Each structure stands twice: as C-alpha cells, then as structure tokens.
Amino acid sequence: MRLLRGLHNIPDPFPGCAATIGNFDGLHRGHQALLSALHTVADQHGVPTLVLLFEPQPKEYFAPDKAPARLASLREKLQDLNADHVDYVLCLPFNHALRSMSADAFIEDILVKTLKIRHLIVGDDFRFGCDRKGDYQALASAGEQAGFDVQDSSTFLVAGERVSSTRVRAELAGHNLQGAADLLGRPYSMSGRVAHGRELGRTIDTPTANVLIRRKQLPIRGVFAVRVRHQETGDIWQGVANAGYKPSITKIPEPSLEVHVFDFNGNLYGQHLTVEFLFRIRGEQAFASLDHLRAAIAADKQAARDYFAALAGQSPAASS
The missing domain is CATH 2.40.30.30 (Riboflavin kinase-like)
Incomplete structure (x- = not known):
C-alpha cells in the first residue's frame, strides 16, 4: 500500500483508479464488505484501488469538542487498510480550503482530473462539498458525463441492524465487548x-x-x-x-x-x-x-x- 499525503503526491502519470471515500473508522465488517466490492471492480477495470480519507475527520474539524471518540488512530486505520491490500490511500487535510470547495470542483478537480477515477463506491447518504451540497445523485450525473461509474455501497447488517462506527462505539460504551467484536469481525x-x-x-x-x-x-x-x-x-x-x-x-x-x-x-x-x-x-x-x-x-x-x-x-x- 502507498500512502499519498495530499494531491501533490499523486504519481504522474496516474493510471486511474477504483475508489471509495469515507472515514473508515475501525474498519468494521461493513467497511470490509465495501472494500471487497472495490477490489472486484478494480480487477474488472484493470486499475488500482484507492481509499480517500480526510485528516482531521470532518466532524473533528467542525466541532472538535463534540466529535465522537475515534475507534482507530490514523496509524491504526492505515494498518487496517494495508492488511486489506488497498493499493493507495489518499489522505487530504480537511481545512478551510477543502471545506470551502464546491461539490462541482471536488468532482472535476479531484475525482476526474487528478484521480482519473473509473469507478466510485459511496453510500447513498454520502455528502460532500461546501455546505454538504454534493450528494450521490450529483456524483451519478457527473459520472455519466465524465465516463466513470458510481455504485451505492450495500448496507451490511448484523442482527438485523446496519453496521456502523457509531454502533460499534455504542457497544463499547455499553461494555458489550462481544457485541463490538461481532460488528468488527475481531476483538x-x-x-x-x-x-x-x-x-x-x-x-x-x-x-x-x-x-x-x-x-x-x-x-x-x-x-x-x-x-x-x-x-x-x-x-x-x-x-x-x-x-x-x-x-x-x-x-x-x-x-x-x-x-x-x-x-x-x-x-x-x-x-x-x-x-x-x-x-x-x-x-x-x-x-x-x-x-x-x-x-x-x-x-x-x-x-x-x-x-x-x-x-x-x-x-x-x-x-x-
């Protein structure tokens, strides 16, 4: 796995990629299923896999005193992604410039021109760009014009409920270590x-x-x-x-x-x-x-x- 800290460290030329965007805090079973799907489409397109992260995480930038406790530090997160054989991790600083970037600019400048994205997997509730105005439909429409596919990440259920980092935190806060392990796939x-x-x-x-x-x-x-x-x-x-x-x-x-x-x-x-x-x-x-x-x-x-x-x-x- 290669860590890219900032857009200026992306190799030139870059072959394009199959990518996903998110926090991936704790790399629970839902994340693992998404990455499995990402590897499948990357093989189909003949391109590497790329995970796009932000540091700090957006909630930590907007409300540092109210942000939830991290399940994993950045180092731990990178270790988990490396163990999952991700090819590239692009870590962008979440700062005023990125927070102020419009959804259209994010798609055109980062996803299309820089990453040459071929396939993108995100949740249907994914929001991005200034004031979170970008959504899944904006990505799908842009993909039709720019020639990349957009796929909704499938909901992963355990005991009939969606697996999420928030749910893992709740299990840990309730001292249910086995419940957290069931969601993570490991202690x-x-x-x-x-x-x-x-x-x-x-x-x-x-x-x-x-x-x-x-x-x-x-x-x-x-x-x-x-x-x-x-x-x-x-x-x-x-x-x-x-x-x-x-x-x-x-x-x-x-x-x-x-x-x-x-x-x-x-x-x-x-x-x-x-x-x-x-x-x-x-x-x-x-x-x-x-x-x-x-x-x-x-x-x-x-x-x-x-x-x-x-x-x-x-x-x-x-x-x-």
Missing part, C-alpha cells in the same frame, strides 16, 4: 508504541507498558483482560490493561493505556503493541492510597488470569 483493539511513563507500576510489583494511543477521547474505559501482540515479532501474550485517565495518579485528563503483560521480563520500550480487549473486569476508579491501588491491581490481575483459565480449550476470540 476491539488499540495499538501504539511503548514509551517511558511514570514507572509507578514497578514500585507496586506490577510493571506496565505505557502504550501511546494518540487519542483525545477514548471509546472504551476501565480495566480489562487483554491479549497483547508484538507488531514486529508477532509474539502474543496475555495480560491486564487500564484504559482511561489515571484518576489515582494524575488529575490531567490525558488518555492513557497501561498494560501489564503476564510472565514477561523483557524490555518493550520503543516497540509497537496491539492490545485486544477481551473482558471488562471493572470501571476505572480513583483510590485513596497506593496500598488501596496495590490491592485493587492484585485483584485485577487475578481476575484476568481466572478469565484466561476459564477460556482454556475455547476459541480466544470468545469474550464477554
């Missing part, structure tokens, strides 16, 4: 590089990896039994993690992910980990003293070990 996870933290865990016999998650808000909070995968080596461990804002340690509301990896004595600093959330042990709490915190962490570790012991002989994806 919900967060990834990041391990950085130096306060190293408080070492003083209470529970060393933790401070995973940098690059988020302003968290879609999930609490203490969890987790599966940890080393992105470089592929090694997999079990552990316990706290996702939240460290109420017992700092009053600065900075999202954090602290992971204690069971039966591991190596050095993880600078390494990239993916943390899969399998079972929620409790909500995040503030404790009056380090002794109370130490006792709670000991109970959390035992609860996580009990969870994994109960899973012995079962599929590791089965979580509750």
Whole structure:
C-alpha cells in the first residue's frame, strides 16, 4: 500500500483508479464488505484501488469538542487498510480550503482530473462539498458525463441492524465487548508504541507498558483482560490493561493505556503493541492510597488470569 499525503503526491502519470471515500473508522465488517466490492471492480477495470480519507475527520474539524471518540488512530486505520491490500490511500487535510470547495470542483478537480477515477463506491447518504451540497445523485450525473461509474455501497447488517462506527462505539460504551467484536469481525483493539511513563507500576510489583494511543477521547474505559501482540515479532501474550485517565495518579485528563503483560521480563520500550480487549473486569476508579491501588491491581490481575483459565480449550476470540 502507498500512502499519498495530499494531491501533490499523486504519481504522474496516474493510471486511474477504483475508489471509495469515507472515514473508515475501525474498519468494521461493513467497511470490509465495501472494500471487497472495490477490489472486484478494480480487477474488472484493470486499475488500482484507492481509499480517500480526510485528516482531521470532518466532524473533528467542525466541532472538535463534540466529535465522537475515534475507534482507530490514523496509524491504526492505515494498518487496517494495508492488511486489506488497498493499493493507495489518499489522505487530504480537511481545512478551510477543502471545506470551502464546491461539490462541482471536488468532482472535476479531484475525482476526474487528478484521480482519473473509473469507478466510485459511496453510500447513498454520502455528502460532500461546501455546505454538504454534493450528494450521490450529483456524483451519478457527473459520472455519466465524465465516463466513470458510481455504485451505492450495500448496507451490511448484523442482527438485523446496519453496521456502523457509531454502533460499534455504542457497544463499547455499553461494555458489550462481544457485541463490538461481532460488528468488527475481531476483538476491539488499540495499538501504539511503548514509551517511558511514570514507572509507578514497578514500585507496586506490577510493571506496565505505557502504550501511546494518540487519542483525545477514548471509546472504551476501565480495566480489562487483554491479549497483547508484538507488531514486529508477532509474539502474543496475555495480560491486564487500564484504559482511561489515571484518576489515582494524575488529575490531567490525558488518555492513557497501561498494560501489564503476564510472565514477561523483557524490555518493550520503543516497540509497537496491539492490545485486544477481551473482558471488562471493572470501571476505572480513583483510590485513596497506593496500598488501596496495590490491592485493587492484585485483584485485577487475578481476575484476568481466572478469565484466561476459564477460556482454556475455547476459541480466544470468545469474550464477554
């Protein structure tokens, strides 16, 4: 996969593409079905696949304090799209210039002249251009004139309801990890590089990896039994993690992910980990003293070990 940051990085000449546009936050099963359809039409036209993203996401630009928590950081999103064998990801900065661009200019300057689009897949509720005046019908009409096809992305249902990033967030907010996994096709996870933290865990016999998650808000909070995968080596461990804002340690509301990896004595600093959330042990709490915190962490570790012991002989994806 090749990441193109901005229109100026598009190769010249460009062979044209089959493309889709969206946030692709979390790359749930609906996204996966859309990308499967995109690969099919790209093969039919003999062109590469391209996913067009915006950074920040439009809702974050217009209302940063009200935008929903991201399921995936940009890095995680790119990892997911690369795993799906997308050929190009075009990431455009969502700024005043793009926000002010008319729908006609977006179609003519970006889709037709620059991307030489051959086939486009979007939802029938897709809106674009200044004041969201562009819609699916505008794209279909432009496609008839410019010679590209426009296809409506099929609705993907789970339990009779449409799969969406909003629905995944709702399942996570309701502590239904299995429900979120059903929508994603895998356990919900967060990834990041391990950085130096306060190293408080070492003083209470529970060393933790401070995973940098690059988020302003968290879609999930609490203490969890987790599966940890080393992105470089592929090694997999079990552990316990706290996702939240460290109420017992700092009053600065900075999202954090602290992971204690069971039966591991190596050095993880600078390494990239993916943390899969399998079972929620409790909500995040503030404790009056380090002794109370130490006792709670000991109970959390035992609860996580009990969870994994109960899973012995079962599929590791089965979580509750």
